[in-house]
Amino acid sequence: MSKLLLVLLLVSVGYGVYRISVLYNRSSAAERAVEAPAAAQNTAPAGESLPGLTPQLESSLAAASSAGASALKNWLTQHSQFVPEPRLASIQLDYAQMLVRSNPAEARRIYASVKARTAAGSALASRVAKLSRTFE
DSSP states (O other), X not given: OHHHHHHHHHHHHHHHHHXXXXXXXXXXXXXXXXXXXXXXXXXXXXXXXXXXXXXXXXXXXXXHHHHXXXXXXXXXXXXXXXXXXXXXXXXXXXXXXXXXTTOHHHHHHHHHHHHHHOOTTSTTHHHHHHXXXXXX
C-alpha cells in the first residue's frame, strides 16, 4: 500500500511539473507576441530595405557611399530624379550624417529639407525624429 502511495505521489508531482511548464511556455509566448510588434515599431527602417532603386543604381550608390561625402553628393546630383521619395530621403539623411562634422550648416539644411518632406506616418518618420537632436 505504501508503494502504491509513493508511485501515486511521484506521478502527481510529475504531472504538476508538466502543467507548470506548459503554463509558463504559454505565458512567455504571449509576452513575446505582445513585445514583437512594439519592437518592430521602434526600429527605423534601413535604407536598403526601402524600395525604389534598380540593381545598377544600388551598386553605384554603394560605391559612392563608401567613397565619401563628395562622391555621394555627386551621385545624388546625377541620380536623384530617378529615385522615389522615401528612398531619396533616406539617402539624403545618410549624406547629411556624413557632412555633420565637415559642413554642419549644409547638413542641417539637408536635414530640414528631408524633415519638411517626411510625413508623420512615413517609414522614415522615426529616423528623422531620432536625428533631430543631431541637426537641430
